[in-house]
Amino acid sequence: MTTEIKKPQPLNEAVIWDTEKTIVSKTDVFGTIEYANETFVEVSGYQEFELVGQPHNIVRHPDMPQIVFKVMWENIKAGRKFHGIVKNLSKSGKFYWVITDFDYVVDENAIITKYIARRKAVPQGVIDKVENLYKKLLQIEEVRGIEGSEKFLTGYLEELGLTYVQLITKLMVDDAQEQAEKEEEELQQQTAESMEEMRSGFFNRFFNNKLNFF
């Protein structure tokens, strides 16, 4: 028997967590949680015994459009490589954004028997872009249902010439490149500043010494 867990009231506040860590969960083919690692317990705010045996929608956030989960299930049921970005709801009502990677356990007939999801934190620049898209999808869904949001998402992706996974990949790769460029600029700035320090230090000493000399 599974006991219904009461859904918390969502707060407009992010969970503070060690974003170097990986959240791991393992489910059966229906998405019932069979294993939760320590980080999942910490970040979700639920205890292990509250997570195990529950459907994975225990952390579903109402801001998430249903169409994203439809795309997710279509991909994972087919055993494809899938990366999704999801806003999750912790027990406290605070949210946390994650990017997911899936692995599959298969039987001797190559039939999927378990799903393993690994999740990492998402850079803020990527969240901002995804959040915009998800807000539109949710609005459409509220009025036109999942058929409406599916049509919109299909059209949006066709326009970009990408699949959902390719879009997510592009957002992550572009953001990583932007970060690398920023770091390079900062390094150049620092180099310019330390060259200036070196110049002034050297010539101050050099000319002062010369002055003393004469």
Ligand SMILES: Cc1cc2nc3c(=O)[nH]c(=O)nc-3n(C[C@H](O)[C@H](O)[C@H](O)COP(=O)(O)O)c2cc1C
């Ligand atoms: C391995 C695995 C991990 C999942 N992780 C999440 C998750 O982190 N957040 C989430 O909302 N749904 C997750 N889901 C999807 C849920 O099972 C569910 O489809 C989703 O929350 C939508 O729930 P609903 O159809 O009751 O609205 C996961 C499913 C699987 C199989």
